[in-house]
Amino acid sequence: MIETVFNVLKITAIIAVCAVFMVAIYSLLSLIVSVIFGNIIGEILALISMFLPFNALAVFGALGTATVAILSFLIAKKIFDLTSWGISAI
Amino acid sequence: MKGKKQCIAFLTLFALFAPLFLTFSDANALKYSINSIPLVTPVYSTDDITSNIGYNYAMYDPLTVNSSENFSLKDFYWIKFQYNPNTDKCDYKSYDHAVQSLSAGQSYLIPYYIKPTDSFYNSNVLGTANCNTRASISNINTISVPPYVFGNPNLRSYLPYRFPYSGIYLNDSFKKDGYDRVSKFEFSDLFEDGIPDSFTQLTIPIGNVTKDLSNKHIEYKGSLYFDSDTPDTSVLTLGNNSSMYVRVVTYSDFKTQSGGAPPFNATCSMSVRRNPNTTEAPYILDYSCPFDMPSDAKFSGFTLNWFGNPVWTYTNTWRIYWDSSVVITDNDPTPAPAGDEWTTFHVTGNYVGDAPGSASYTNSWDVTQDGVNWTQSLGTLFDFSLLNPFAPIFNLFTDQNSCAQIPTIASMIHSQETQVCPWFNSTTRNIVTPVLGLSSMMLLFGFVVHWLGARSGNLFEDSVETDNFSFTNKFRRKK
Numbered sequence: 278m279i280e281t282v283f284n285v286l287k288i289t290a291i292i293a294v295c296a297v298f299m300v301a302i303y304s305l306l307s308l309i310v311s312v313i314f315g316n317i318i319g320e321i322l323a324l325i326s327m328f329l330p331f332n333a334l335a336v337f338g339a340l341g342t343a344t345v346a347i348l349s350f351l352i353a354k355k356i357f358d359l360t361s362w363g364i365s366a367i
Numbered sequence: 368m369k370g371k372k373q374c375i376a377f378l379t380l381f382a383l384f385a386p387l388f389l390t391f392s393d394a395n396a397l398k399y400s401i402n403s404i405p406l407v408t409p410v411y412s413t414d415d416i417t418s419n420i421g422y423n424y425a426m427y428d429p430l431t432v433n434s435s436e437n438f439s440l441k442d443f444y445w446i447k448f449q450y451n452p453n454t455d456k457c458d459y460k461s462y463d464h465a466v467q468s469l470s471a472g473q474s475y476l477i478p479y480y481i482k483p484t485d486s487f488y489n490s491n492v493l494g495t496a497n498c499n500t501r502a503s504i505s506n507i508n509t510i511s512v513p514p515y516v517f518g519n520p521n522l523r524s525y526l527p528y529r530f531p532y533s534g535i536y537l538n539d540s541f542k543k544d545g546y547d548r549v550s551k552f553e554f555s556d557l558f559e560d561g562i563p564d565s566f567t568q569l570t571i572p573i574g575n576v577t578k579d580l581s582n583k584h585i586e587y588k589g590s591l592y593f594d595s596d597t598p599d600t601s602v603l604t605l606g607n608n609s610s611m612y613v614r615v616v617t618y619s620d621f622k623t624q625s626g627g628a629p630p631f632n633a634t635c636s637m638s639v640r641r642n643p644n645t646t647e648a649p650y651i652l653d654y655s656c657p658f659d660m661p662s663d664a665k666f667s668g669f670t671l672n673w674f675g676n677p678v679w680t681y682t683n684t685w686r687i688y689w690d691s692s693v694v695i696t697d698n699d700p701t702p703a704p705a706g707d708e709w710t711t712f713h714v715t716g717n718y719v720g721d722a723p724g725s726a727s728y729t730n731s732w733d734v735t736q737d738g739v740n741w742t743q744s745l746g747t748l749f750d751f752s753l754l755n756p757f758a759p760i761f762n763l764f765t766d767q768n769s770c771a772q773i774p775t776i777a778s779m780i781h782s783q784e785t786q787v788c789p790w791f792n793s794t795t796r797n798i799v800t801p802v803l804g805l806s807s808m809m810l811l812f813g814f815v816v817h818w819l820g821a822r823s824g825n826l827f828e829d830s831v832e833t834d835n836f837s838f839t840n841k842f843r844r845k846k
Contacts, residue, residue, distance in 0.1 A: 296756065300756045316774075316775050317775050317776070320771070320772075320773040320774075320775050320776050321776070323771035323773065323787070324771065324773055324776065324787055326771070326789075327770075327771060327787045327788065327789045327790060328789075328790055329789075329791075330791040330795050330796060330799045331767065331796055331799040331800040331803050331804075332762075332767040332796055332800045334762075335759065335762045335763050335765075335767060335800050335801075335804055336763075336800060336803050336804045336807060338758075338759030338762055338804075339759050339760055339762075339763055339804035339805070339807065339808050340804075340807050340808065340811060341759060342756060342757075342759040342760060342808070343807075343808040343811045343812060344811065345756065346756075347811070347812065347815050351819075
């Protein structure tokens with residue numbers, strides 16, 4: 278029982294930390310992309326989006342968020358496994 | 368080994384598509400921050416401009432600039448002259464080249480097109496070195512334009528993007544000397560779905576006042592802010608085929624007033640005269656003001672709001688009338704009111720200078736200093752508005768019908784149109800966007816869960832007995 282509670286708290290904390298750092302990395306990557314490419318890519322895609330019946334910016338943003346969440350979970354799971362008893366992922 | 372390859376393939380795909388995601392999501396939000404952080408060198412240095420006004424830089428009056436001259440947004444600057452306490456004065460030249468002086472506490476805000484020249488240029492010197500002058504960075508996506516530009520076709524063609532009301536022109540019958548510079552104020556905030564081209568029955572609530580505009584076509588959109596302190600419950604009904612005009616008498620400058628006159632929080636009383644014999648047009652709305660108002664309307668001053676956009680305060684002479692046959696002239700004395708046929712309105716005078724739909728993060732006078740301050744603060748990196756992981760999800764449920772600004776593409780193809788609007792209506796986009804976004808997210812999650820579960824049957828229900836070290840086994844009660 279205690280071990281289960283501890284593991285739940287542990288994986289929760291790891292996921293939280295991973296999510297924070299993933300979002301930070303994501304934002305920094307965004308910054309770099311923006312500096313390098315400026316707004317031209319976004320403008321081209323926004324222009325294309327104007328011909329679609331949905332906001333592609335919002336949809337791809339949601340997809341990006343989902344990707345970040347998945348990667349955060351994967352990394353958190355890896356960290357959890359590596360810091361747990363036994364070695365499972367090799 | 369198979370899982371390792373899949374992981375590498377997944378990460379590779381993500382690396383390939385990450386710029387796409389980033390461009391669509393956070394990069395779009397971050398561009399405002401980038402504009403504020405001096406990572407992007409402005410086209411011209413503001414210090415260079417303000418110290419060389421009239422020498423190496425030619426300044427073009429946007430009101431009289433020839434439309435054949437090649438100006439673009441990057442040439443558009445806001446110049447702010449401020450009283451310089453070091454020199455104890457500030458002399459500048461207005462558009463009419465008349466020398467004006469600012470005293471302590473006064474400032475002067477003026478838009479200009481600025482281009483560098485190869486030779487000495489002083490024919491249109493705007494200011495002198497004794498002013499505390501600031502020029503805004505012009506390479507921005509949005510810009511705040513004082514109302515008078517709308518009445519000038521030349522300047523309107525140079526607006527950085529198409530204003531919603533740029534297609535509304537002043538009726539020729541009202542173009543008189545001094546009346547060609549007309550402010551337009553939107554009524555759109557009074558309508559839930561925008562202003563219809565025509566309608567059969569429309570009720571506009573303004574405070575407690577109800578306007579019943581039947582079978583009318585509003586040719587000239589305007590917006591008044593009625594003070595509800597003294598509510599009026601009258602109902603105004605317009606005549607058939609009549610048009611409503613909101614007109615602001617011209618003004619000459621935006622010089623701030625320092626004390627004395629009550630330009631701020633000023634209240635202008637307006638009156639409506641009905642035709643006593645019929646409920647049809649004409650109705651004439653004339654004005655009277657409880658304070659000493661100059662004959663010419665003036666924007667008495669401006670303040671900068673949180674985002675640095677000017678909030679103009681005007682004191683003006685309002686002329687509003689609904690007309691199908693009558694034209695009001697200055698020499699047309701309004702008859703004395705006849706009892707209760709007059710209706711009094713109280714009008715406040717604030718005009719926010721940023722354009723509808725614009726992002727208010729730009730056009731800050733202190734944008735350079737803001738950037739310096741930002742870079743000196745590590746807190747910027749952890750601003751929740753930038754790092755909000757849920758922002759893209761929230762964006763799915765916002766209005767998806769906004770137009771997109773494409774200033775870079777527009778400048779590349781030498782187009783004045785820097786705004787593109789969606790082809791589909793807002794209802795369609797507002798429904799399809801969250802459906803598609805959530806569906807795609809669910810598909811992505813489903814694919815990943817299925818992919819991970821393939822190694823051991825299921826991700827959360829481990830069915831492989833030999834995998835004693837799996838993730839989910841950690842949470843199982845040991846038998």
